[in-house]
Amino acid sequence: MKSLEFFRNISIGQYVDSHSWFHRLRPAAKYIVLFSLTVLAIAAPSPVGAVLSICVAFVVALGSKIRLSFLLRSVKPVLPVIVLTALLQFLFAWPNDTSTVFLRAGIFSVTMYEVWLVIMILLKATAMIIIVGWFTSVTTESDIARGLEDLLRPLDNKYFPVHRLALAVSTSIRFVPIVAGELEEIVKAQSSRGADFGAGKKNVFALARGYLPLFVPVIVRSLERAEVLAEAMEARCYTGVGQTQPPKAPRQRGEIIFLLSFVALIALVLIGDSIYFSAWIRPF
Amino acid sequence: MLKTLSPALIALENVSFTYPDAPSPAIKNISLKIYKGDYVAIVGNNGSGKSTLVRLFNGLRLPNEGTVLVDGLDPSLRANLYRVRQRVALVFQSPVDQIVSSCAEEDVAFGPANLSLPLPEIERRVSKALAIVGLENERSRPTRALSGGQQQKLAIAGALAMEPSCIVFDEATSMLDPASKANVLDLMDTLTASGITIVHVTHDMDDAARSGRIIALDHGELVFDGSPETFFAQAEPGAEPGVGTGTEPGVGSATTPAQALGLGVPKAAEAAELFGLETRINETPESLAQRLSALQVTVAYTDGGHTESGNLYPEITQGSAFEYKGVTFSYLSGTANEVRALSDLDLRLPAGARIAFVGATGSGKSTALQLLDALLIPSQGEVVSQGHATTDPKADLKAIRMSAPLAIQRPESALFEVHAADDVAFGPRNQGLSGKALVERVTKWMNIVGLPYASYRDRLSRGLSGGEKRKLGLAGVLAMESEAVLLDEPTSNLDPASQKSIFDIVKGLSSDNKTIVFATHSMEEAAQAQFVAVFHEGRLVAFGPPGDIFYNRYSPSWGIGLPYAVRLAKALSKAGIAIRGTPLNLEDLKTALIDQARQGLSLRPLQDLVCKEGELEEGELEEGEL
Numbered sequence: 038m039k040s041l042e043f044f045r046n047i048s049i050g051q052y053v054d055s056h057s058w059f060h061r062l063r064p065a066a067k068y069i070v071l072f073s074l075t076v077l078a079i080a081a082p083s084p085v086g087a088v089l090s091i092c093v094a095f096v097v098a099l100g101s102k103i104r105l106s107f108l109l110r111s112v113k114p115v116l117p118v119i120v121l122t123a124l125l126q127f128l129f130a131w132p133n134d135t136s137t138v139f140l141r142a143g144i145f146s147v148t149m150y151e152v153w154l155v156i157m158i159l160l161k162a163t164a165m166i167i168i169v170g171w172f173t174s175v176t177t178e179s180d181i182a183r184g185l186e187d188l189l190r191p192l193d194n195k196y197f198p199v200h201r202l203a204l205a206v207s208t209s210i211r212f213v214p215i216v217a218g219e220l221e222e223i224v225k226a227q228s229s230r231g232a233d234f235g236a237g238k239k240n241v242f243a244l245a246r247g248y249l250p251l252f253v254p255v256i257v258r259s260l261e262r263a264e265v266l267a268e269a270m271e272a273r274c275y276t277g278v279g280q281t282q283p284p285k286a287p288r289q290r291g292e293i294i295f296l297l298s299f300v301a302l303i304a305l306v307l308i309g310d311s312i313y314f315s316a317w318i319r320p321f
Numbered sequence: 322m323l324k325t326l327s328p329a330l331i332a333l334e335n336v337s338f339t340y341p342d343a344p345s346p347a348i349k350n351i352s353l354k355i356y357k358g359d360y361v362a363i364v365g366n367n368g369s370g371k372s373t374l375v376r377l378f379n380g381l382r383l384p385n386e387g388t389v390l391v392d393g394l395d396p397s398l399r400a401n402l403y404r405v406r407q408r409v410a411l412v413f414q415s416p417v418d419q420i421v422s423s424c425a426e427e428d429v430a431f432g433p434a435n436l437s438l439p440l441p442e443i444e445r446r447v448s449k450a451l452a453i454v455g456l457e458n459e460r461s462r463p464t465r466a467l468s469g470g471q472q473q474k475l476a477i478a479g480a481l482a483m484e485p486s487c488i489v490f491d492e493a494t495s496m497l498d499p500a501s502k503a504n505v506l507d508l509m510d511t512l513t514a515s516g517i518t519i520v521h522v523t524h525d526m527d528d529a530a531r532s533g534r535i536i537a538l539d540h541g542e543l544v545f546d547g548s549p550e551t552f553f554a555q556a557e558p559g560a561e562p563g564v565g566t567g568t569e570p571g572v573g574s575a576t577t578p579a580q581a582l583g584l585g586v587p588k589a590a591e592a593a594e595l596f597g598l599e600t601r602i603n604e605t606p607e608s609l610a611q612r613l614s615a616l617q618v619t620v621a622y623t624d625g626g627h628t629e630s631g632n633l634y635p636e637i638t639q640g641s642a643f644e645y646k647g648v649t650f651s652y653l654s655g656t657a658n659e660v661r662a663l664s665d666l667d668l669r670l671p672a673g674a675r676i677a678f679v680g681a682t683g684s685g686k687s688t689a690l691q692l693l694d695a696l697l698i699p700s701q702g703e704v705v706s707q708g709h710a711t712t713d714p715k716a717d718l719k720a721i722r723m724s725a726p727l728a729i730q731r732p733e734s735a736l737f738e739v740h741a742a743d744d745v746a747f748g749p750r751n752q753g754l755s756g757k758a759l760v761e762r763v764t765k766w767m768n769i770v771g772l773p774y775a776s777y778r779d780r781l782s783r784g785l786s787g788g789e790k791r792k793l794g795l796a797g798v799l800a801m802e803s804e805a806v807l808l809d810e811p812t813s814n815l816d817p818a819s820q821k822s823i824f825d826i827v828k829g830l831s832s833d834n835k836t837i838v839f840a841t842h843s844m845e846e847a848a849q850a851q852f853v854a855v856f857h858e859g860r861l862v863a864f865g866p867p868g869d870i871f872y873n874r875y876s877p878s879w880g881i882g883l884p885y886a887v888r889l890a891k892a893l894s895k896a897g898i899a900i901r902g903t904p905l906n907l908e909d910l911k912t913a914l915i916d917q918a919r920q921g922l923s924l925r926p927l928q929d930l931v932c933k934e935g936e937l938e939e940g941e942l943e944e945g946e947l
Contacts, residue, residue: 178463179424208421211465225696228722229722229748230798231723253737257783268411268413275435280434280437283430
């Protein structure tokens with residue numbers, strides 16, 4: 038057991054002020070990089086595409102002066118979940134799976150197709166964690182909101198209030214570390230009183246009850262915070278409409294050229310993976 | 322006189338307010354007027370309705386009965402609401418909760434942007450507001466990177482950017498360390514001087530005494546509206562006169578309005594009264610020392626400095642309960658955002674002692690506390706917690722944590738059971754107690770903290786008052802009957818009566834020879850510890866008996882302040898009356914002065930006065946002795 042310090046192993050949501058060229062990109066441009074990488078990671082039809090998405094993310098991270106170990110740190114806490122999800126693939130047979138069977142025991146089977154799926158899940162989940170970690174490392178909370186607002190502005194209307202949405206997103210993100218800090222504090226308080234949070238309980242109800250000392254105070258405190266913030270915003274005349282908008286950052290030629298090249302590169306990798314690598318590497 | 326003729330900025334007439342589903346009104350039939358340029362303090366115990374009252378000032382609450390007018394505008398009319406909020410700005414208690422943006426200047430701009438002001442005007446207001454609060458150099462910084470004091474100043478800048486006529490501070494200094502608090506209070510003075518009306522909701526009577534007018538609430542009713550002098554120094558009609566006071570106001574008054582409400586008095590008033598002098602509210606220790614020194618008949622001796630009072634702090638022989646050995650701790654260790662919180666800490670905490678950890682916000686005292694019960698593990702070095710090294714891979718951390726449980730700041734926030742007694746039972750149950758033994762343990766500690774088991778066991782935990790919840794939270798920790806207990810700011814954000822009763826419980830634990838380590842921003846509490854550890858910028862800068870710390874080793878750069886008695890003793894020393902020993906409270910200071918008088922060294926009129934109060938036995942001091 039180690040220190041009760043939740044943030045140590047989480048890179049998502051931690052802005053790293055390393056003054057790189059990527060940091061200076063306009064928020065909307067960072068979103069475009071994020072979406073491009075996400076599309077590549079999700080849509081890559083073969084492990085080669087998934088590995089390439091990780092590689093591109095690594096190159097972007099290095100260009101942003103973000104340490105790779107910092108990004109990889111977030112993979113560790115969720116690794117059990119990823120592995121469990123991946124292993125579930127072995128539990129039931131897939132319909133129409135005619136690939137080579139390595140092992141079969143009852144409902145448990147290991148086929149070439151399932152191994153392929155497991156590798157894809159592991160790689161894609163890792164890629165997503167790294168990509169999101171990179172994005173929040175180079176984008177401040179207010180830029181996360183501003184970028185979203187800039188991208189969605191064409192859709193703004195009274196039924197889809199983009200500014201409110203962006204404010205809600207940025208407020209939520211700002212409160213993530215605060216609520217996580219609170220969670221940490223309550224865990225410390227209850228651990229001092231011997232709480233084990235349902236450890237060793239086999240009954241699902243006992244397990245759930247074990248978490249009550251944690252969740253009840255955290256939810257109550259979060260609601261109290263939300264109430265204070267709502268009052269603070271109201272006291273400063275927030276209505277959700279009619280605010281003065283911040284000035285727009287001017288477009289830069291270098292940024293546009295980079296984005297076009299980057300999107301083209303991603304498209305190229307994706308197409309190459311679809312028509313060449315996936316056929317070449319696919320063993321079934 | 323002029324004020325009464327000018328229109329009131331805020332006028333309440335027969336205002337009552339009841340929260341939905343509440344059994345009784347939070348505000349009962351209150352009428353009052355606040356004028357432009359006023360500096361008003363609103364005081365009252367937890368739950369007296371202070372926060373509700375100030376929310377009526379800017380339309381965050383609308384009265385069920387009566388009328389509120391702000392600069393002639395009725396906030397209950399929607400058209401007026403935002404004009405009212407523009408005029409009456411509100412700064413809340415928790416710095417972090419009221420910040421809307423993640424960048425300092427954007428947060429200040431939030432209000433003006435909501436007013437749809439043009440960008441150049443917003444820019445002008447942001448620059449001006451940040452300059453007034455002294456945060457010009459922080460304008461581009463992320464708000465989370467600011468200290469607690471800076472965050473509160475940012476909130477004030479956000480209020481100032483609305484260019485209001487009045488700023489309401491709702492316990493806005495209660496979560497700040499002494500240096501930050503002094504900064505914000507000075508800022509209030511500056512703002513008042515510039516013509517802004519200040520309304521300060523506070524539990525601190527020294528802060529209230531700085532105002533020009535005090536409004537006191539009790540159970541939703543306005544029970545006092547007048548000058549601080551009357552509130553703190555003038556007996557209520559019908560009260561018994563004090564001993565030997567004659568009719569002089571302020572001298573030994575029986576029951577002042579403040580005392581009647583259990584709110585205490587400012588330190589200066591308490592000291593003046595103790596020494597039999599006329600009470601002057603908001604008097605500095607230097608001024609009081611001058612008045613005391615003017616009483617001398619013969620010139621006081623000087624003994625060349627203070628002496629350590631070793632006998633006041635008996636040697637503790639039980640050995641150490643905790644030991645830090647070369648401890649360094651960094652949060653987010655190994656990440657790009659690594660923050661060093663403590664460096665090279667070597668310290669032994671004696672078993673059975675009451676030890677205070679003090680220091681400004683971010684100085685490392687809470688980290689040091691959490692290292693003691695293995696909630697945090699050192700990055701380097703070793704912590705030995707009651708004989709067990711927390712870094713030992715074989716250590717049973719759960720057992721270590723339960724043997725020195727930590728009551729976090731606001732322990733009531735960790736309450737989770739519906740009924741009070743169930744929450745107290747949580748820890749003992751985890752220790753393996755059940756049945757009759759468990760009930761006995763819970764009963765014992767609920768009774769000790771002042772929540773009798775018989776009447777409180779089935780009360781709803783969340784329905785208790787602020788002070789009661791704090792007691793319940795503490796009872797849950799104390800009921801574990803561990804050898805040591807760790808308390809992080811046990812009395813913060815409570816009214817004076819609750820603060821006293823909680824700290825009395827903490828002191829009472831010492832009778833069981835329990836090791837008590839508590840972090841605090843109150844130097845009055847630290848002065849009641851047997852040892853004080855001072856943390857500054859992640860390092861231990863002093864450790865020793867409080868007398869030694871506050872008299873001999875104190876540095877203003879620590880940002881912790883001094884107990885009032887020490888400030889007065891130092892002021893007396895400057896005025897030519899050096900005090901022998903290291904008195905840490907006013908009673909001890911008075912005793913030291915009397916002892917010096919007994920030795921024929923000084924202060925005859927003072928002796929006369931204290932004789933009147935029966936402090937010296939008859940015949941002990943003859944006229945001819947001086």
